[in-house]
Amino acid sequence: LVVSLEKKMSEAGKGKTGAPFVPPRPARGGSRSTQPASFNSSYNLNSQETEDQNEWYGEDNENEENGSWGSKNQQESQYFDSYSHMGIHEEMLKDFVRTNAYQQAILQNSDQFRQKVVLDVGCGTSILSIFCVRAGAKKVYAIDASDIADVAKKIVEANHLSDKIVIYKGKLEEIELPEKVDIIVSEWMGYFLLYEAMLKTVLYARDKWLKPNGLLLPSLARMYIGLYCDDEYVNSKIDFWKNVYGVDMSPMIPMAKQYAFYPSTAVDTIKGEALISESVLVKSLDCVNVLEDQLETFRAPFNFRVFRTCNWQGFVGWFDVEFPGKGQTPTSGPIVLSTAPGLPYTHWHQTLFVFNEPISVKKNDTITGNITIQHHPQAPRHLTIIIEFMHNGNSYTRLFDF
Numbered sequence: 001l002v003v004s005l006e007k008k009m010s011e012a013g014k015g016k017t018g019a020p021f022v023p024p025r026p027a028r029g030g031s032r033s034t035q036p037a038s039f040n041s042s043y044n045l046n047s048q049e050t051e052d053q054n055e056w057y058g059e060d061n062e063n064e065e066n067g068s069w070g071s072k073n074q075q076e077s078q079y080f081d082s083y084s085h086m087g088i089h090e091e092m093l094k095d096f097v098r099t100n101a102y103q104q105a106i107l108q109n110s111d112q113f114r115q116k117v118v119l120d121v122g123c124g125t126s127i128l129s130i131f132c133v134r135a136g137a138k139k140v141y142a143i144d145a146s147d148i149a150d151v152a153k154k155i156v157e158a159n160h161l162s163d164k165i166v167i168y169k170g171k172l173e174e175i176e177l178p179e180k181v182d183i184i185v186s187e188w189m190g191y192f193l194l195y196e197a198m199l200k201t202v203l204y205a206r207d208k209w210l211k212p213n214g215l216l217l218p219s220l221a222r223m224y225i226g227l228y229c230d231d232e233y234v235n236s237k238i239d240f241w242k243n244v245y246g247v248d249m250s251p252m253i254p255m256a257k258q259y260a261f262y263p264s265t266a267v268d269t270i271k272g273e274a275l276i277s278e279s280v281l282v283k284s285l286d287c288v289n290v291l292e293d294q295l296e297t298f299r300a301p302f303n304f305r306v307f308r309t310c311n312w313q314g315f316v317g318w319f320d321v322e323f324p325g326k327g328q329t330p331t332s333g334p335i336v337l338s339t340a341p342g343l344p345y346t347h348w349h350q351t352l353f354v355f356n357e358p359i360s361v362k363k364n365d366t367i368t369g370n371i372t373i374q375h376h377p378q379a380p381r382h383l384t385i386i387i388e389f390m391h392n393g394n395s396y397t398r399l400f401d402f
Contacts (some may be wrong), residue, residue: 109325218321272342311358
């Protein structure tokens, strides 16, 4: 599904007050379309939930302070409610790259977990907590603010681990633990790493509950961008109209081009060969030491050399995270979970920053500029991306909200 720009969101998918409805991870899908983001069909929203969704948009005076996004309290309520549904947890657990990376990072380093106290931030179904116990943890405090915490407690009971894992339902900032912890584990990453802003909660937990020299899993996170040209996608959307069951529908092509190149931020998987440049590291985060205010706004320069002549369609962003300790073998490096193009599928896909019109580039052309990333002032779990660049003496500025 597309995580759309404000213009697109204002044209469709409105509630009573026209608020844009952009859910967190349930929006993760794999198709670029011009449809507004919405709950995945697997969530089976019933009539009561639809009423609740409309209430989120609803006629609340607090909306005025945050424009069409709704009040921060409403945004938080909708955010946590989205994790109460089964579909997103099924999607995350079936993501082998994600779940296996955490499992290996924990079990391959059982010496670090043995007889230790662990905090699982945003525990979901409690799968990471159970991995920690299997690695030897003596106690795990698992926290989730959504209704999935009620199910997690039953999962813990079904696996006879109630003496080892304690489930807390509520916001971490409002919960008091009985003791400090040796390790914090959390799967906090969103689209392009920082969408959802869950890292801030992990840092709060680090500062309040982690013992000196304690461990954070993951410990490092890195954001990257590159240039992409997905000819296969474009051809499937445009050339199709040249011959439709023997009918010339080429008059549809201008509309199809608008569809294919609507300026937006899209979440989709692209092949490695769609990259037309090397990657540039935008930000490296040492999760043990980074401060919250360092996440609010940052800027990074880039200098790309184009690999091949094509119609350049936009920028693509992705991330990886690294876990402390040993890898899968004594001689391998640390375990890294990567969402890069061309690597095995993850439910994060990649984040595409699509131009409204492709730009013609030639092999060995240079693209120089800066990318600025900041949390949206009216919707703190969302991002505003500003990309300024130059090509062949022409300067461009592109803004993306998602």
